[in-house]
Amino acid sequence: MPNATTRPKRTRRHRQTQREDAARNELVSRSLESAQQCLFSQDYGTAFVHYLLALNLAPALRDFANESFRFTLFKWADELDSLGRIQDLFDCYEQAMELFPVDEVIVNSMGEHLFRMGFRDEAAGHFYKALKLRPDFPEAKENFYRVANWLVERWHFLMLNDHGRNHKYQLAIKKAVEGGCSSVLDIGTGTGILGMCAKMAGAAEVYACELSKTMYELACEVLSANGMADSIKIVHLKSLDMEIPKDIPNRVSLVVTETVDAGLFGEGIIESLIHAWKHLLLPPPNFREPLSSPSQTGRVIPAGATVFGVAVQCHEIRRHHRLCVSSLGGLDLSVVGQIYSPVSCFADTEDSTEPYTTERLSRLRGGYTQLTQPFTALDIDFNNVQELEGLCSREVMQMRLCVTREGILDALAVWFQLHLDQDNHLSTGPQEDTCWEQAIYPVQTPFNTVKCGDEILVEVSCKDSYLRLCCIAIVRDGHTFQMDNATKGPSKILNANPESELCSALAGLQTTQEKPSGAFMLESSEIALLNNTAYHNSFQKAMSKLLVSLKSTRRSQESDTELDPIYVLDVSEGFSVLSLMAAQLDSDSSEDKQNSSRLVQAYSSVEKEHHQTMLRLLAKENGVLESALEFWLSHVEDDSAVLQRPSIEKLWSAIILDCIETCGLIRQKLLEKATLARCLLEDGGQIFPERIVIHGMLVESDTLLLESAVQGTEPTLGFNIAPFINQFTVPVHMFLDLSTLECTHLSEPVELFALDLMNNTANYTDKEVKVQVSTSGKVTAIPFWYQIHLDSEQSVSTFSEDSHWKQAAVVLQQPLAVSRGEWVHLSIRLHKSSISITAVKQE
Numbered sequence: 001m002p003n004a005t006t007r008p009k010r011t012r013r014h015r016q017t018q019r020e021d022a023a024r025n026e027l028v029s030r031s032l033e034s035a036q037q038c039l040f041s042q043d044y045g046t047a048f049v050h051y052l053l054a055l056n057l058a059p060a061l062r063d064f065a066n067e068s069f070r071f072t073l074f075k076w077a078d079e080l081d082s083l084g085r086i087q088d089l090f091d092c093y094e095q096a097m098e099l100f101p102v103d104e105v106i107v108n109s110m111g112e113h114l115f116r117m118g119f120r121d122e123a124a125g126h127f128y129k130a131l132k133l134r135p136d137f138p139e140a141k142e143n144f145y146r147v148a149n150w151l152v153e154r155w156h157f158l159m160l161n162d163h164g165r166n167h168k169y170q171l172a173i174k175k176a177v178e179g180g181c182s183s184v185l186d187i188g189t190g191t192g193i194l195g196m197c198a199k200m201a202g203a204a205e206v207y208a209c210e211l212s213k214t215m216y217e218l219a220c221e222v223l224s225a226n227g228m229a230d231s232i233k234i235v236h237l238k239s240l241d242m243e244i245p246k247d248i249p250n251r252v253s254l255v256v257t258e259t260v261d262a263g264l265f266g267e268g269i270i271e272s273l274i275h276a277w278k279h280l281l282l283p284p285p286n287f288r289e290p291l292s293s294p295s296q297t298g299r300v301i302p303a304g305a306t307v308f309g310v311a312v313q314c315h316e317i318r319r320h321h322r323l324c325v326s327s328l329g330g331l332d333l334s335v336v337g338q339i340y341s342p343v344s345c346f347a348d349t350e351d352s353t354e355p356y357t358t359e360r361l362s363r364l365r366g367g368y369t370q371l372t373q374p375f376t377a378l379d380i381d382f383n384n385v386q387e388l389e390g391l392c393s394r395e396v397m398q399m400r401l402c403v404t405r406e407g408i409l410d411a412l413a414v415w416f417q418l419h420l421d422q423d424n425h426l427s428t429g430p431q432e433d434t435c436w437e438q439a440i441y442p443v444q445t446p447f448n449t450v451k452c453g454d455e456i457l458v459e460v461s462c463k464d465s466y467l468r469l470c471c472i473a474i475v476r477d478g479h480t481f482q483m484d485n486a487t488k489g490p491s492k493i494l495n496a497n498p499e500s501e502l503c504s505a506l507a508g509l510q511t512t513q514e515k516p517s518g519a520f521m522l523e524s525s526e527i528a529l530l531n532n533t534a535y536h537n538s539f540q541k542a543m544s545k546l547l548v549s550l551k552s553t554r555r556s557q558e559s560d561t562e563l564d565p566i567y568v569l570d571v572s573e574g575f576s577v578l579s580l581m582a583a584q585l586d587s588d589s590s591e592d593k594q595n596s597s598r599l600v601q602a603y604s605s606v607e608k609e610h611h612q613t614m615l616r617l618l619a620k621e622n623g624v625l626e627s628a629l630e631f632w633l634s635h636v637e638d639d640s641a642v643l644q645r646p647s648i649e650k651l652w653s654a655i656i657l658d659c660i661e662t663c664g665l666i667r668q669k670l671l672e673k674a675t676l677a678r679c680l681l682e683d684g685g686q687i688f689p690e691r692i693v694i695h696g697m698l699v700e701s702d703t704l705l706l707e708s709a710v711q712g713t714e715p716t717l718g719f720n721i722a723p724f725i726n727q728f729t730v731p732v733h734m735f736l737d738l739s740t741l742e743c744t745h746l747s748e749p750v751e752l753f754a755l756d757l758m759n760n761t762a763n764y765t766d767k768e769v770k771v772q773v774s775t776s777g778k779v780t781a782i783p784f785w786y787q788i789h790l791d792s793e794q795s796v797s798t799f800s801e802d803s804h805w806k807q808a809a810v811v812l813q814q815p816l817a818v819s820r821g822e823w824v825h826l827s828i829r830l831h832k833s834s835i836s837i838t839a840v841k842q843e
Contacts, residue, residue, distance in 0.1 A: 180294030664808030
């Protein structure tokens, strides 16, 4: 028996362990030292490797080195991103999250990279995890709100709140199931509501498929909460990828779906149903065998659809798809010829995205005017597979629409009636109280005036699984005037007066002036910006005032030497003519013409080649020297670091920032950009705009509530869906047109917040505002907009009639009942670019 009091001997293994510990500590120490040296020399990749080695060997040091490790990771990730080494970037984040699995900053940063690269589902998962780790983490909260708009689009809330729509689907499904359709497949199940309707109606077997990972996971939660997780099988697949018996055991007797968009076919319902009839559905009923059981045959809900349309005049549509002005802020724009949006119904149009856009006609600013009677464009039977297969190959149908009211032909507006079965129908018409928008096919040839008695020739076809309606010609007094594709150059402009049209034609024969033959595509928001004359005219005045001041200063200080250039940088997002306007102001200066000295050197940050071509063409035709306008991105090595000095020893005289997104939100990192811009300005230089004031008011709007969250179980037929989809509710509602929003104004407009881009010391992050109630009601939201002060004299509102900006609104979590004369206390906070508002009644 060994002596228990004897001291243990130091074995060779123990001494070896000590030596290994010493060696490990030495390696850790050297790795950390090397990491610091690499950071100092900005070798972030090597520093990252050293940190990985040290922190894997010495986990106890992770808290100590956390900040330095984060810094290294983010720098190295940005470098990998700029080099296009995407897989290496993700590998680095995976390694980082193995070291720091509960570091919300790293998790959120990984989500930001994923979102920028288009992996929205994965990005949302990381933002959500970061919020779980730290619920008050503002960056993760802002990111999650932004990605939520992509993952669960706002129409989901409207559709689920549409009790009439849900009830009619329920009735049609119940009738089919009770009629013998015992097995059901819900294609594009979303939250699972239609599949649950089938199960509640008594279907023996119910299956569902959903392509979106986010919606699939949400549907799984909904099924569990409603006690149907075991009775409805849901698969994370596109229906086109489903197979028997791999995904479902047998063919089903009923397919239910609502994979339709405002243009009916845009979500691929035709392709889905053709595949379903061939691979997933039982064969359709054979009318030669009327005794066949419904459980042995297949059918689809909806059974079919009828598409309607009407020709309309609408200024709001026109200003987003056609250039409505010939000059802007002193610039002659006619030289560029036709400018068109990417929305084109012509199948051969290059760069077009879809043949239509969508609008809620009843909410368009200025309204719309019907120029023809509504017409039937198409009937489709979803239970006839031969008709579905022949849809895209059927001959183009030409229709003649009689003009019943004189006006400008701006678009064809299209809607449909969905025939769920013989008894239940859903209409998406503009006069209906519906969750649907209408499809808009803009007419992009120049202003085409039509008069009573004219006929509009319309071609109806189905190409690339899109329904296409194209206005191809106008017939007047027996003469046909072709309406060519906008991308092929300018079309003949129709006048209401035939005599004036003849004079115009004769004048065209006599002139030798060269006409523009080109055509340029801009996004619809960029076209609306060009049509915003008030904004550009105000900028022209503000810039002119600054140039006069700077030139006067230079000439008084350097009368005997060559004057320093006036450097102007425009870092607007997308297409912008502001830099060209600055250069053109210099060219038009009578004083400069006499002195033959042009001082302005303007730089534009546009990067698309056709944008640069447009600016060069405009510069040439407006008398701006080629050397006076340059493209800034060709001067910088890193596109992500646009704000730099014009040269080593020079500073900018003016920097133009794009502050407000078209959707109505402040652009991300605006204040950080303004801080950097101020450091790059010469004495007397200016940032445009110099100040932004946020205005808002109290409103009551059931519409905003319905578009923001599912309102309980009543609209969803008693199913418990709201708590799950409302996880994706965002507090700020974007793309509003406050002038047409159905709401009651409960107060006068008030100033909510102000941002001074020229003086950071004047800024704040929190503000308390008292608002007096002018009308009794329930405060459900605070819409807001901006007064953009270019300088002390010139300003424009984002809530003006010709504004290309929309408005936004903070929707309160709980409505606040108020009475006239009471005061509401608003607490407003701006974190980076995200605004939040809470409201309580003042006691």
